[in-house]
Amino acid sequence: MSHKLPEHVPFALGAEQLRQYVVQYATNPIYLDNMDWVNDDNPYRRQLRPQILPHLDFDRVLPRENILDYEGLAVQRLLTSIYEADLMFLPKNGLKDKWADFKSFYSSSNRALGEMIRPSLERFAFGFLDQEVEVSGTWTKKELETYFRSLADRDRDQPSRAEVAIGKSTDRERAARMWLIQFAPDFLSEASPMMRNVLGYYGPAQSEWFKIIIDEYGYGVHDTKHSHLFEKTLASVGLRTDVHHYWQYYLNSSLMMNNYFHYLGKNHELFFRYIGALYYTESTLVEFCQRGADLLTDVFGPEADTEYFTEHVGIDVHHGRMALENLILPLVDTHGDSIIPEIVRGYEEFQLVSEIADHDFAEQIGWMDGQPVNRQLHDPVWAAIQAGRVDAPVAHLVEPRGELSNTHCHDGDELCHIVSGTMRFESGFGSSQILEAGQGIVIHRNRLHGANIESDECVYEIHSIGDHRACLS
CATH class of the missing domain: 2.60.120.10 (Jelly Rolls)
Known part of the structure; x- marks a missing residue:
């Protein structure tokens, strides 16, 4: 009897298998087309338009110039649903008549099918970053620290294209509501992708990262939890706060921004890339939130609840310093300079994704105004x-x-x-x-x-x- 083991073959789906499983996943009744523009307090309903999916080819890398095409939107909707099966969502008004949807969304079948197609969909959705972002040269800890501190000193007070589009819109309140809706996939479950990386065992840096997370969760006080503060902002301008109520109004790139962090957090081989992307968010959020608070007050007046934004202004200078001094640099000390290119790449990749989203939203407002x-x-x-x-x-x-x-x-x-x-x-x-x-x-x-x-x-x-x-x- 031979004891020779067969050669290991990594798991991969062929093109036809991928197409078959994508359609099988998306024909779950909770993913079918809706008869209304919104979802009413049902976080499990996500319209994936499965009738179109047999005609799409996800067995490739979507080029940068096509990233906002329909295939891009379709894959980001799919990935959002797959990633969020790891999170717990409950309707605000109880399960009641949504029990069957709850069981279907969290079923082993739904999760297993999602995990089978996820690697291929991630390659399709985010593979373009391999061509768009390159980190070359030999890096040292000192060079990394100098690079990041120089970025922190850049002028970030200039409004984004999205903010300019809102300011110039023929209907500024409509544009500002559309803007807030784009943040709902991230802000209503804020820090959830980050939680994927504080599980496990990796020393003092793990505890330092957890400090950032408990800030996001209001130190266990629900009234100060960041997602709850964002709910108050939404409600103050007449928007609903139930998860994915506005699913059909999410732009491709808005889902991409949120999914990028799930992508890095779900794939732990990209751990060091995540902390680079984390540093980008923590080092740019202060100015963004200050401008956001000013924008909402200018558009809606004093009735706009801007505490979500002003609270970030107060803490995120601290978070940026924590991310660099207590998380990133100690990890370099422990694991060596070889992790630095991945850290830098995460920073640069999320900066690019953010720029894509900024442009996409501005174009959408121009399109809405131009009807x-x-x-x-x-x-x-x-x-x-x-x-x-x-x-x-x-x-x-x-x-x-x-x-x-x-x-x-x-x-x-x-x-x-x-x-x-x-x-x-x-x-x-x-x-x-x-x-x-x-x-x-x-x-x-x-x-x-x-x-x-x-x-x-x-x-x-x-x-x-x-x-x-x-x-x-």
Whole structure:
């Protein structure tokens, strides 16, 4: 009898297996399309649009230039659901009629399927960072400390593109609410990804990291827990606070920012990358939160509860120093200079992800504000199609009253043309307009949108026009 063991083969899914398991995961009834724009106190319902997933290829790395395409949105929605099966969510008003959804979300089947597809989806979603971020050269502890302290001295008082977009918006309150909604996936379960890294055993640094976490959790006092403070901010401007109430209004990049920390925390081989990303957040949050408090007060007046932001201003200078002096540098002392490139890479990667999200949100606000113009563009683009100057693939659709096209985006510009009936076109939270027969709208590439049918039947066409500007010449 031979005692020779077979060669170890790392686990990996083939392309067809991956597609099969993604669809199997997403056809769980809790992930099907919704008949309303929001989820009512049900943290287990997440619309994954499984009918589209068989047509998507996740067995590759999504290039940087396509990161905001629909495949990117689809994978970030999938990953959010997979990661959060590790967290405990309970409805504010009790399980009651949500018991079946609770059992389904936390079932062994749902979790096992999620874990099987997770590595491939992570490679698809975050693999572009391998090409975008490179840390070269030989680093020492002194060089790392000098580098991080020089970054901390940079001027961070300038408003982000997102903040500028809110300030210039034709509806600043709508834009500011949309902005707050983007933070809900992170802030309502704040520090949960971080908790993944304080389990285990790694010496004094572990206790230092835990000090940051217990700050986030209000030292066990619920009224001072950061997520509770954010709930007060949401409520003060008329927004709901139940988890994923606004799931359909999350942008691709907003989910990406939150998922990036889950990705690093779930994969412990990326532990040192996480602490670099942690330092980025802790060293930039003070200025961000000060500007955030000022922005909300300017937009909503004194009724806006800004304690979430002002409380961070008070503690995060301390957190940034703690992260560097009590966590990062002692880990370098213990484990050597070889971990430094990973730490720096985490910092640089999350900085890039943050920049992508900043740009994405600003573009979405511009898209929401620009709906009157995009509606006017329908006529010249439609005329070009009718005259044969534009030859674009077209989808013919017939839908009944109440049919809801859950939010999504397109990889190129599209023309929506109403043949008959009435559609309510949704371009973001609080942003919609009625389209009647003969009317329509130009839908910009990568912009989140959806639609609802408000007549007994609506017949409409979607023309894939590529770049709408080419139709106007």
